[in-house]
Amino acid sequence: xxxxxxxxxxxxxxxxxxxxxxxxxxxxxxxxxxxxxxxxxxxxxxxxxxxxxxxxxxxxxx
Numbered sequence: 001x002x003x004x005x006x007x008x009x010x011x012x013x014x015x016x017x018x019x020x021x022x023x024x025x026x027x028x029x030x031x032x033x034x035x036x037x038x039x040x041x042x043x044x045x046x047x048x049x050x051x052x053x054x055x056x057x058x059x060x061x062x
Contacts, residue, residue, distance in 0.1 A: 050056035 047056060
């Protein structure tokens, strides 16, 4: 676990809090990119499946 400081009166608490906030922000943005990539992959697979089944005529539908 990342703990910003042992006490509130520590002199380096603010710096550690900023670093922890940036670390969390980076993690959240990485997760969002992964979700977006998975969404694109699923769309492409269903588009190919629709083309093979003849449901979607236009391959550039999305």
